[in-house]
Amino acid sequence: MSCLSSQIVKPVTISYSDLRDKNADLSMKIEQGFGPNGLGILSISDVPGYSSLRQNLLQLSPRLANLPDEVKKELEDPDSWYNFGWSHGKEKLESGKPDLLKGSFYANPVLDIPTTEASLIERYRSYCGSNIWPAKALPELEPVCNLHAAFKALGKLILDVGLMLAHHCDLYVSKGMEMQKDDGLEQILFHSRCHKGRLLYYFPPQQSDCTDIGDSVSSWCGWHTDHGSLTGLTCAMFTRDAEEITCPDNAAGLYIKTRTNQIVKVAFGKDEIAYQIGETAEILSGGYLCATPHCVRAPKGEVAIGVDRSTFALFLQPDWDQKLNFPPNVRLHQELIPSNGSLTFGEYSEKLLNKYYHLKI
Numbered sequence: 001m002s003c004l005s006s007q008i009v010k011p012v013t014i015s016y017s018d019l020r021d022k023n024a025d026l027s028m029k030i031e032q033g034f035g036p037n038g039l040g041i042l043s044i045s046d047v048p049g050y051s052s053l054r055q056n057l058l059q060l061s062p063r064l065a066n067l068p069d070e071v072k073k074e075l076e077d078p079d080s081w082y083n084f085g086w087s088h089g090k091e092k093l094e095s096g097k098p099d100l101l102k103g104s105f106y107a108n109p110v111l112d113i114p115t116t117e118a119s120l121i122e123r124y125r126s127y128c129g130s131n132i133w134p135a136k137a138l139p140e141l142e143p144v145c146n147l148h149a150a151f152k153a154l155g156k157l158i159l160d161v162g163l164m165l166a167h168h169c170d171l172y173v174s175k176g177m178e179m180q181k182d183d184g185l186e187q188i189l190f191h192s193r194c195h196k197g198r199l200l201y202y203f204p205p206q207q208s209d210c211t212d213i214g215d216s217v218s219s220w221c222g223w224h225t226d227h228g229s230l231t232g233l234t235c236a237m238f239t240r241d242a243e244e245i246t247c248p249d250n251a252a253g254l255y256i257k258t259r260t261n262q263i264v265k266v267a268f269g270k271d272e273i274a275y276q277i278g279e280t281a282e283i284l285s286g287g288y289l290c291a292t293p294h295c296v297r298a299p300k301g302e303v304a305i306g307v308d309r310s311t312f313a314l315f316l317q318p319d320w321d322q323k324l325n326f327p328p329n330v331r332l333h334q335e336l337i338p339s340n341g342s343l344t345f346g347e348y349s350e351k352l353l354n355k356y357y358h359l360k361i
């Protein structure tokens, strides 16, 4: 049984100067962060230029989310199942109801048009579509017109730091498992065209929600594991009436289920980038890196009225063509895996999307 701890846990931290040293032995820290008995998250401190890029992007999140509905509609992309541009109320909550609690803006921070091949765009809708940026031509979008630059700058920085971290993950995994030179996470992620950034906006609880929110730890975002390899996360920004505040409810925020089934709130600094493990890192590493179950708790009570939350996630993911061999000891989504135990990352993701959108598997 899971057990909710009132403790707030700080992840293991690696400084940027240690991380970028390819020869440093960081395997103890990688194991503490990501290994079978690790917390499932670690943070990187002192990344040059990071703090201002975080601030630049996160401040645009409430502005984007509060644009008129018809303007946001122009930024939607049903062809990619809302995996590019603006998405609100398209995913389902654990209860089966549409998720209206948060809005997201998705884009590939590296490639605006990952491919022009129609068959690929049709087959891998969530990755092979094109980015949609607020056009300068629309005056209503003026407050978010620099979204394009701010999103790409932060996304690329979190990607570069994530690749350095992937290098050290490979060194750790190679101590336990035989690996070919190009099989490692670093090379797989370096060659991928599939990275996806997500600017998230959690709408503020209203007076009427006060009693609805309840005690659940997953009241803002349900329990899940990310299906990419590494997820880079910024420390969230809370605002009320467009002013940045400290969240009035200390229990609100990101929660993780540890390997020993403890549910803990994790907190890391504004100046740190946190990374979590996604399912495909667990698959590629034969279970040496373990996917991180997590959720987000909303602030509760009168003090929470009008408090919103903005954050950014970068999903570092393998290319759509990357073959994944599912090791027998990794038991994620067993029902989706064919008998030969192998799928490409693109096929795996499409199957998951079908599962979550209640379409056919």
Ligand SMILES: O=C(O)CCC(=O)C(=O)O
Pocket: 198, 200, 221, 226, 233, 236, 254, 294, 296, 311, 313
């Ligand atoms: O809001 C957060 O801190 C986490 C978001 C998240 O888990 C996701 O987008 O997959």
Ligand SMILES: [Fe+2]
Pocket: 224, 225, 226, 231, 294
């Ligand atoms: Fe997540």
